[in-house]
Amino acid sequence: MTRNIRITVADAPAIGERRLRFVDGRSVVLFNVEGVIHAIDDSCPHNGASLANGRLDGRVLQCPAHGLRFDLVSGCVVGAPGMCLTKLVVETSSANLNTLSPHRTACGDSATGVTIGPSPAAPY
Numbered sequence: 001m002t003r004n005i006r007i008t009v010a011d012a013p014a015i016g017e018r019r020l021r022f023v024d025g026r027s028v029v030l031f032n033v034e035g036v037i038h039a040i041d042d043s044c045p046h047n048g049a050s051l052a053n054g055r056l057d058g059r060v061l062q063c064p065a066h067g068l069r070f071d072l073v074s075g076c077v078v079g080a081p082g083m084c085l086t087k088l089v090v091e092t093s094s095a096n097l098n099t100l101s102p103h104r105t106a107c108g109d110s111a112t113g114v115t116i117g118p119s120p121a122a123p124y
């Protein structure tokens with residue numbers, strides 16, 4: 001079943017930052033990577049450690065427990081496909097970020113983030 005989780009755009013992290021949110025009994029970490037919001041379950045697929053305080057280098061998040069590194073865009077372990085984050089698809093609607101039902105991504109799946117901020121200028 002698809003279920004939306006609503007987080008206000010004002011709650012979104014600034015570029016390069018992250019926010020941990022507890023929504024409907026689950027922990028979700030939002031990352032802003034170069035203006036694109038990515039949402040993941042706060043649970044490492046290796047052994048369940050919290051990822052909220054993992055080291056972020058560009059779009060690569062390192063699990064603080066055992067050091068696996070995940071690409072936030074693809075959800076995959078860097079250099080060893082097969083273990084993936086549980087990403088949430090993020091959409092915007094006016095003042096809300098709607099994250100759709102979490103799903104474990106197949107590596108390279110298209111569970112995408114969303115760009116927030118001003119819309120591109122209209123063409124003349």
Ligand code: FES
Nearest residue numbers: 044046047063066
């Ligand atoms: S729990 Fe994350 S790498 Fe082991």
